[in-house]
Amino acid sequence: MKTPAWRELAFLALRLTLLPFVLREIFQRKKVTIIVYHAPSPRVFDAHLNILKRIYTIVPLSGYIEARQKGAFSKLPPKALIITLDDGHRSNYQLKAVIERHNIPVTIFLCSGLVGTRRRFWFQHEATSPIVQQLKTLPDAERVAILHEAGFEETKEFDESQALSGVELEDLKPRVDFQSHTVFHPILPRCLSEKAEAEIAKSRIDLQTRLGTEVYAFAYPNGEYTERELLLVEKAGYRCALSLDRGFNTKTTPLYKLRRICIPDQAKPSELIVKASGLWDIIKPLLASKTKAWQAPRVKRYA
Numbered sequence: 001m002k003t004p005a006w007r008e009l010a011f012l013a014l015r016l017t018l019l020p021f022v023l024r025e026i027f028q029r030k031k032v033t034i035i036v037y038h039a040p041s042p043r044v045f046d047a048h049l050n051i052l053k054r055i056y057t058i059v060p061l062s063g064y065i066e067a068r069q070k071g072a073f074s075k076l077p078p079k080a081l082i083i084t085l086d087d088g089h090r091s092n093y094q095l096k097a098v099i100e101r102h103n104i105p106v107t108i109f110l111c112s113g114l115v116g117t118r119r120r121f122w123f124q125h126e127a128t129s130p131i132v133q134q135l136k137t138l139p140d141a142e143r144v145a146i147l148h149e150a151g152f153e154e155t156k157e158f159d160e161s162q163a164l165s166g167v168e169l170e171d172l173k174p175r176v177d178f179q180s181h182t183v184f185h186p187i188l189p190r191c192l193s194e195k196a197e198a199e200i201a202k203s204r205i206d207l208q209t210r211l212g213t214e215v216y217a218f219a220y221p222n223g224e225y226t227e228r229e230l231l232l233v234e235k236a237g238y239r240c241a242l243s244l245d246r247g248f249n250t251k252t253t254p255l256y257k258l259r260r261i262c263i264p265d266q267a268k269p270s271e272l273i274v275k276a277s278g279l280w281d282i283i284k285p286l287l288a289s290k291t292k293a294w295q296a297p298r299v300k301r302y303a
């Protein structure tokens, strides 16, 4: 997808205010920033890593969690940044060479019911793509019924896989920290308690069995959770959970409500720098009320 020229210019203008620099030096210096991608291309990911390595210190998610649990938060480097990717899209495998070349830690959150299969992400089903955002707001049983009517089943296999294969997971495992993003990616607060609990607990067990490593972190699909999900995630044995709540993380941020900043997969350098600094999260609500043009597209491919 091509980034419109006005958007590029707008982020360049924001970058040139030097506010991202000021925010980094003042607000981010002693905090941990977590960013999230979905399916960036190797070219974009490589360009982003070149920038991020220059202005932040990239640390592993596990390093931050251990520092929190050992009371050693102050030992983390200044301007620490954690890189995560949600969903385990098949194209993530193409990032292997980039991850190796940069020698940086990356966490990928997987849907245990999709990896190693040729099943599909429900939010990428073509017939329902125009109503994905509406489907996310419906009670889960209604979402499932509408998808069923449109020819989608969670366990139906297709010719091509959309998620990482078993072989690809094994190949990436030495370089990538794989964690959990449910089994089939429902929007948890719309699920009945029994399903929410199963999606949270089973994905951890499934992934630990498949990978033979500890699955300690959970990412809420679409970033959505309620008090119920916080309890279920803790009960299932995870040590932390990541939301899409805006802001940075400190030594006191609740471990089951860690904050993340979403970086669009096609973001140009200025957009990356502005968004990673948190500046966009500050000014977006102000601009959104002025003009619709600044708002994100209504239909997102990923969740």
Ligand SMILES: [Zn+2]
Residues within 6 Å of the ligand: 086, 087, 181, 185, 221, 222, 302, 303
């Ligand atoms: Zn997701």
